[in-house]
Amino acid sequence: MYNKGKYFDTDKLLDEVLKTEPQFELSDKFADVLAEKIGRKFAWQQYFSEFLIYLAAILGFIAVSVSIQFLWFEADWVQWLHFIGQNISLILGINFLVVFILFADRVLLRYFLHRRDLI
Numbered sequence: 327m328y329n330k331g332k333y334f335d336t337d338k339l340l341d342e343v344l345k346t347e348p349q350f351e352l353s354d355k356f357a358d359v360l361a362e363k364i365g366r367k368f369a370w371q372q373y374f375s376e377f378l379i380y381l382a383a384i385l386g387f388i389a390v391s392v393s394i395q396f397l398w399f400e401a402d403w404v405q406w407l408h409f410i411g412q413n414i415s416l417i418l419g420i421n422f423l424v425v426f427i428l429f430a431d432r433v434l435l436r437y438f439l440h441r442r443d444l445i
Contacts, residue, residue, distance in 0.1 A: 369436075369440045370433075370437055373432060373433045374433055376433075377428065377429055377432040377433045380428055380432060381425065
C-alpha cells in the first residue's frame with residue numbers, strides 16, 4: 327500500500343489509508359465484548375480502591391484511638407505490650423476476620439453482583 331515514490335504528502339497517505347478496506351473483519355459482538363471487559367476492569371479497580379480507603383480509615387481510627395490513650399489518659403506501654411503479647415492470636419484472628427469481611431463485602435460481593443447484571 328505504501329509506495330515511497332507515490333506519496334510525498336502525509337495527507338494523501340492518510341486519505342488513501344482511510345479509503346481502503348481493512349484486511350480483517352471484527353466479529354459482530356466485538357464492541358459488546360470489549361465494553362464488558364473494560365466495565366469489569368474498571369469495576370474491579372473501583373471496588374478495590376474503595377476497600378483500601380475503608381481499610382485506611384479503620385487503621386487511622388485505631389491509630390488515633392491508641393494515640394489518645396497514651397497522650398491524654400497516660401496509658402502504660404508495659405501494660406499494653408503485656409496485654410497484646412498474651413492475646414496475640416486472638417488479636418490477629420479478629421483483625422484477619424474484619425479485613426476478610428470488609429474485602430468480601432466491599433470487593434467480592436459487589437464485583438460478582440456486577441458481573442451477574444452484565445449477563
